[in-house]
Structures are given as structure tokens and as C-alpha cells.
Amino acid sequence: MAKEYDLVIIGAGPGGLSAGLYAARSRLKCVALEKRVPGGQITDTERVDNYPGFPDGVLGVELGQLMHQQAERAGMEMEYAEVTSLTLEGNSKRVATTEGGYLAKAVIITSGANPMKLGVPGESEFTGRGVSYCSVCDGPFFTGKPIAVVGGGDSAVEEGDYLTRFASQVTLVHRRDELRATKVLQERAFSNKKMDFRWNTVVEAIRGSSVVSALELRDVKTGQKATLEVPAVFIYVGLRPNIEFLNGLIKLDSGGHIAVNLWMETQVPGIFAAGDVRCNSAKQVVSAAGDGATAAIAAERYIKEWRP
Ligand code: NAP
Numbered sequence: 001m002a003k004e005y006d007l008v009i010i011g012a013g014p015g016g017l018s019a020g021l022y023a024a025r026s027r028l029k030c031v032a033l034e035k036r037v038p039g040g041q042i043t044d045t046e047r048v049d050n051y052p053g054f055p056d057g058v059l060g061v062e063l064g065q066l067m068h069q070q071a072e073r074a075g076m077e078m079e080y081a082e083v084t085s086l087t088l089e090g091n092s093k094r095v096a097t098t099e100g101g102y103l104a105k106a107v108i109i110t111s112g113a114n115p116m117k118l119g120v121p122g123e124s125e126f127t128g129r130g131v132s133y134c135s136v137c138d139g140p141f142f143t144g145k146p147i148a149v150v151g152g153g154d155s156a157v158e159e160g161d162y163l164t165r166f167a168s169q170v171t172l173v174h175r176r177d178e179l180r181a182t183k184v185l186q187e188r189a190f191s192n193k194k195m196d197f198r199w200n201t202v203v204e205a206i207r208g209s210s211v212v213s214a215l216e217l218r219d220v221k222t223g224q225k226a227t228l229e230v231p232a233v234f235i236y237v238g239l240r241p242n243i244e245f246l247n248g249l250i251k252l253d254s255g256g257h258i259a260v261n262l263w264m265e266t267q268v269p270g271i272f273a274a275g276d277v278r279c280n281s282a283k284q285v286v287s288a289a290g291d292g293a294t295a296a297i298a299a300e301r302y303i304k305e306w307r308p
Contacts, residue, residue: 001101002094002100002101002102002103003031003100003101003102003103004029004102004103004104005029005030005031005102005103005104005105006023006028006029006030006104006105006106006303007023007028007029007030007031007104007105007106007107007108007296007299007303008030008031008033008093008095008102008104008106008107008108009023009030009031009032009033009076009107009108009110010033010083010086010095010107010108010109010110010111010245011032011033011034011040011109011110011111011112011242011275011277012032012033012034012038012039012040012068012078012110013039013040013041013042013064013110013112013275013276013288014039014040014042014063014064014067014275014285014286014288014289014292015040015110015112015274015275015276015277015288015289015291015292015295016032016034016040016108016110016274016275016292017032017038017039017064017067017068017070017071017076017289017292018067018071018288018289018290018291018292018293018296019032019108019110019274019292019293019295019296019299020032020071020074020076020078020292020296021067021070021071021074021076021292021293021296022292022293022296022297022300023076023108023296023299023300024071024074024075024076025074025075026296026297026300027075028296028299028300028303030075030076030077031076031077031078031079031102032071032076032077032078032079033079033080033081033083033095033097033102034078034079034080034081035080035081035082035083035098037061037064038064038065038067038068038078039060039061039063039064039065039067039068040064040112041112041113041276042060042061042063042064042285043060043061043064043136044060044133044134044135044136044137045060045135045136045158045159045162046059046060046135046136046162047059047060047162048060048063048285050284050285050286051063051285051286052286060136063285067289079097079099080099081097081098081099081100082097082098083095083096083097083111083245084096084097084098084245085245085247086107086109086245086246086247086249086271087249088249088268089103090308091105091269091270091306091307091308092104092105092308093105093106093107093270093271095107105270105302105303105306106270106271106272106299106302106303106306107270107271107272108264108271108272108273108274108292108295108296108299109243109246109250109258109266109271109272109273109274109277110273110274110275110277110288110291110292110295111241111242111243111245111277112241112242112275112276112277113239113240113241113242113276113277113283114239114240114242115133115155115235115236115237115238115239115240116237116238116239116240117235117237118150118203118235118237120203120204120205120206121204121205121206122205122206122207122208122212123206123235125206126206126208126211126212129208129210129211129212130206130208130211130212130213130231130232130233131206131212131232131233131235132232132233132234132235133234133235133236134234135159135162135163135234136162138232138234139162139163139165139166139167139234140166141232142163142166142167142231142232143166143167144166144167144168145167145168145230145231145232146167146168146169146170146171146229146230147163147167147169147170147171147230147231147232147233147234148170148171148172148173148203148215148228148230148232148233148234149163149170149171149172149173149233149234149235149236150172150173150174150203150233150234150235150236150237151172151174151235151236151237151238152172152174152175152176152178152179152180152181153179153180153181153236153237153238154180154181154182154185155236155239156172156174156181156234156236156237157172157179157181157185157186157188157189158181158185159234159236160172160189160195160234161185161188161189161192161195163234164192164194164195167194168194169194169195169196170194170195170196171195171196171197171198171228171230172189172195172196172197172198173198173201173202173203173215173217173228174197174198174199174200174201175200175201175202175220176199176200177199177200198217198228200219200220200221201217201218201219201220201226202217202218202220203215203216203217203233204216204217204218204225206233207227211231212230212231212232212233213229213230213231214227214228214229214230215227215228215230215233239276239283240256241255241256241257241258241276241277242277243256243257243258243277246258249268249271250266250267250268250271250273251266251267252279253279255279257277257278257279257280257281258273258277258278258279259278259279260272260273260274260278260279262294263294263295263297263298264278264291264294264295264298265298269302270299270302270306272295272298272299273295274288274291274292274294274295275287275288275291275292276288278291
């Protein structure tokens with residue numbers, strides 16, 4: 001038997017938890033489904049410095065827990081399950097998960113995004129054995145050792161700076177000669193004596209025997225090859241939206257993000273999308289939270305008019 005709700009929220013990151021807070025305060029019967037931990041991607045970062053209201057920053061895990069507590073106190077339910085499909089049954093939406101089914105009048109998709117892969121030889125083979133996508137999880141294993149980070153965006157620069165707490169040296173390998181990251185993060189990284197930069201350089205392969213021992217690098221301007229001996233590489237080359245469970249139900253943009261209007265409505269009535277999974281997202285904690293609130297307000301309006 002499927003459990004019945006007014007609203008099912010897929011994913012309990014900042015977008016999902018804000019949506020749950022607003023929906024519960026509107027007295028909608030709502031549940032958030034989360035396959036990992038409340039907070040989503042922010043739990044993979046040590047500190048969030050740009051969420052308003054925390055002048056000294058806040059730990060990613062703590063912010064996730066606080067958002068979760070607030071939404072639950074308002075009346076949102078939370079269940080731990082991985083969503084496997086979303087389908088329509090008349091005006092109802094059926095959400096299948098690894099732990100059972102749900103039937104809802106409306107659904108808000110806040111399933112976020114996962115780190116993209118580099119796609120080079122050795123990457124899959126050495127994942128968990130020197131190749132990592134999570135500095136908070138794996139950084140301490142490389143205390144006192146030189147390591148590499150790949151990418152030039154906010155994630156690579158921020159996590160590279162964080163990793164210098166453990167590593168003896170962090171070499172940031174970037175394919176251009178200019179970082180994409182926010183200026184304040186760049187300034188912090190450039191003034192960090194434990195960080196150095198390999199510009200115009202790509203990783204061609206990750207080598208090792210049982211664990212990573214080196215990266216094969218190529219200068220994209222000169223073609224010159226080099227070997228960087230490190231026991232670990234942290235890869236931060238962008239995010240891929242989590243939309244596998246949709247099976248073509250909803251229109252996506254060319255990057256696989258869900259197309260929405262300004263009310264976070266998808267082209268399917270009663271299905272909304274918010275946060276990193278939606279098209280044109282600023283991909284910030286604060287914007288995901290704002291999206292979630294907007295989607296919940298729109299969902300409440302939709303549910304008021306809902307007929308089976
Ligand atoms: P991103 O902004 O898309 O940056 C990805 C970086 O990886 C770029 O520098 C890109 O190079 C490089 N890259 C992409 N594919 C590559 C490849 N195949 N080989 C080598 N390099 C490659 O991704 P992100 O840093 O994960 O950030 C994602 C979003 O989250 C952004 O909107 C960001 O602002 C946000 N975010 C915010 C914070 C924060 O506010 N503190 C923290 C983390 C993330 P090019 O520059 O040459 O394209």
C-alpha cells in the first residue's frame with residue numbers, strides 16, 4: 001500500500017528542507033525522502049561561509065541538522081529511502097522508492113546534484129583509494145602528504161584551501177590560466193602558502209598499483225607532459241543533476257537540469273523542481289532555500305485546487 005501525502009519532497013538538502021518547512025507551516029501533510037543525510041551537498045563541505053545569519057560561518061553538517069530540526073518541528077516528516085521512479089496516476093503522483101511507495105497530490109523535486117567525473121584512466125579504479133570527491137570525508141587520510149585538486153570553480157578552490165589543513169601541499173590543477181571561483185575564494189587560495197597552481201594543465205591519467213601514486217599531466221598550450229607524484233587527487237569539475245528516476249517524465253535542458261518557470265513549476269502540473277536540480281540555478285545554499293520556499297508556496301496553491 002502506498003503512503004498518501006499532500007506533498008512528497010524528493011531530497012532533503014537546503015531546497016527540500018525549506019520546502020518542507022513552508023509546506024508544514026501551511027498544514028500540508030508532507031514528507032521529505034532522503035537517501036543519505038539531511039543537508040545534502042553541504043554535509044560534504046566543512047564550512048558554509050555565505051549563508052546569511054551566520055557571520056562566522058557554520059559547519060555544513062550543523063546547518064543541515066538545524067534546517068532538518070526546524071522543518072520537523074513545523075510538522076514535516078522525514079523518511080530515508082532512495083527514489084527509483086516518479087510516475088503519474090491521473091492527477092496523483094506516484095513515487096516509488098527502495099523502501100516502498102508514496103502517492104501525493106504534488107511533488108517537489110529537490111534531488112540536487114552529484115560531482116562530475118573527469119573520465120580519465122584510473123579514475124574509477126582508484127575511487128576510494130586516492131581518488132576522492134569529498135574533502136571532508138577523505139582529507140584527514142592524507143595528513144602531512146602533498147595532494148592534488150582538479151578544477152577551477154568554487155568547489156575546487158574552497159575545498160583545496162580546506163585540504164591544506166591536512167596536506168603538506170595542495171597543487172590545484174586547472175585547465176585554464178584563470179579561476180572561475182568567486183574572488184574571495186581566489187584571494188584566500190592565492191594567499192595560502194600551502195597552495196600552488198598548475199595552469200593550462202589537464203590530468204590525462206591517474207596511476208598507481210593498489211592506491212594512487214601519481215597523476216599524468218599535459219600542458220594544453222605546449223603539449224608538454226609531466227608526472228605529479230601524489231597519493232591523492234580530489235576532483236571538483238562540476239555537478240551533474242540527479243534526475244535518473246524521472247525516466248523522461250519531465251522536460252530537461254541540455255545539461256540535464258529540470259526546466260521550470262519562476263514559480264518552480266515544471267511542465268507537468270503539480271510537479272515542481274527547486275535548487276541545484278533546476279535549470280539556471282545559482283547553485284548556492286541560499287538560492288536553493290529560496291527556491292524551496294517558492295516551490296512550496298506554489299504547491300500549496302496547486303493542492304488547494306487539486307481534484308483526483
Ligand atoms: P563549476 O563552477 O562548474 O566549475 C567546474 C570547474 O571544473 C571549472 O573550473 C571547469 O573549468 C573545470 N572543469 C570542468 N570539466 C573539466 C574537465 N573535464 N577537466 C578539467 N577541468 C574541468 O563547478 P563547482 O565548482 O562544483 O561549482 C558548481 C556550482 O556550485 C557553482 O555554481 C558554484 O558557484 C556553486 N558552489 C558554490 C560554493 C560556495 O558558494 N561557497 C561552493 C561550491 C560550489 P573551466 O573554468 O575552464 O570551465
